[in-house]
Amino acid sequence: MSILPASELAAEAHVRVLIIGAGACGLVAGLAARGLGAEVMLLERDALPRGSTALSSGLIPAAGTRVQARQGIADSAAALAADILRKNHGRSDPDVTRAVAAASGGTIDWLMERHGLDLSVVEGFLYPGHATARMHGTPRRDGAELMDQLMAAGAAAGLDIVTQALATTLYADEAGRVAGVGLARPDGSRDAIGCDALVLACNGYGGAGDLLRAHIPQMAGALYSGHAGNQGDALRWGTALGAEARDLGAYQGHGSVAQPHGILVTWAVIMEGGIQVNLAGRRFSNEAAGYSEQAMPVLAQPGRVAFSIFGARQHAVAMQFEDFRQAEALGAIRRAESAAGLAALLGIDAAGLAATLDLYRRQPDGFGRDFSEAPDLGTPLYGVRVTGSLFHTQGGLSVDVSGRVRRADGTALPNLFAAGGAARGLSGPEVGGYLSGNGLLSAVVLGRIAGEAAARGSQG
Ligand SMILES: Cc1cc2nc3c(=O)[nH]c(=O)nc-3n(C[C@H](O)[C@H](O)[C@H](O)COP(=O)(O)OP(=O)(O)OC[C@H]3O[C@@H](n4cnc5c(N)ncnc54)[C@H](O)[C@@H]3O)c2cc1C
Known part of the structure; x- marks a missing residue:
């Protein structure tokens, strides 16, 4: 994983929004950017996009959804934000936490009504730390089924998903503006795609032994149930471009x-x-x-x-x-x-x-x-x-309420966005701060926010 000067980019094609990773985060970000009319391309290392999302139970917490209302469940974004902040002792970014909670209900409604996802609220028991029933899942309560539904939505929306495309190189200028991404194919051939904005949706570092030993040594030898392809690329690129990384032990x-x-x-x-x-x-x-x-x-x-x-x-x-x-x-x-x-x-x-x-x-x-x-x-x-x-790492690149990647001084990198496991999560710095569903909440809801912001931010 490397960063090369923007001047060295020789791109085959150029899109407005380029997304690395086609798990839940990348697909939702792509749907969101596409919905604003942006030309979008996703780069996915695997032949068939699955990610950790397909290995998960696929349950997405969200508050104030229409399906909750139909199932007679009263809930609010404020209540969801309060539950997240209570679990992490107020140690996630409060603005990002509230922004994600506020957008959660509308995102589930949009996925169901605009993109045809078949979701309902899990009932019969409460997940620890949640004040009410708000975990939304597909009929089988299964992440593979969620991925199938997101892929079908992507196909219907005309998303361009390039598979067997391992993103290896970011081309950026001295101000940190990303001009494009270099990729490697399984046969050893290489391509490069130019972009106006880049969304990092390639999850965290659960599959990266070196980063686990450095940041979460107590789990470095444990069973890893997530996707092996999540090698910390977002973290490595972002920090090399000057971004702040937070909560890496979470x-x-x-x-x-x-x-x-x-x-x-x-x-x-x-x-x-x-x-x-x-x-x-x-x-x-x-x-x-x-x-x-x-x-x-x-x-x-x-x-x-x-x-x-x-x-x-x-x-x-x-x-x-x-x-x-x-x-x-x-x-x-x-x-x-x-x-x-x-x-x-x-x-x-x-x-x-x-x-x-x-x-x-x-x-x-x-x-x-x-x-x-x-x-x-x-x-x-x-x-x-x-x-x-x-299951997955929760630390990552610091982002603002639009999913823009930030430096330690709070300023945003010019055109770099991150969400899902690539971004700092909603759990604070410790394992006990993880509230059930924080993973897909960030992937799906912050993914939508980042996709829209990338499409808007790259217009002018
Ligand atoms: C067993 C299990 C159960 C879980 N259950 C839940 C649950 O019910 N609810 C919940 O909220 N969370 C759950 N999680 C966590 C959840 O799976 C993750 O938080 C979520 O899937 C992250 O989505 P993502 O899109 O960021 O990453 P992913 O779904 O992992 O997608 C990232 C994609 O990026 C690709 N990629 C990586 N690097 C590159 C590169 N350099 N170039 C190109 N492509 C690349 C990968 O191949 C992958 O397809 C569970 C996790 C596990 C392991």
């Missing part, structure tokens, strides 16, 4: 990835009253604090594994998620009529599990979790062996 972790299957087991099983125990059958944390921060306590257990234990009610809620259904089909989810039977299936200490199930609902529970509203797990019991995983 990330979305997850404490519930089926092991060894590698499939996400929805946190609904925990939020609805399930628990996590270790090989000794003992609880070790307040599981309800959040799935992101639970990655580390799980990794700290013997064998770097834990066991999520839940009942029939939690199982029924979880069955609305495609990845949970897959985990069950692959045999990751075990079921037994007694605690002793489940312990035997999972290979954990039977006496420890029996004691835990006997005691855990007594207050205080020792870890600060309130079980007063939770019903008994009952029988049958379900269990799954899980490990802690890195």
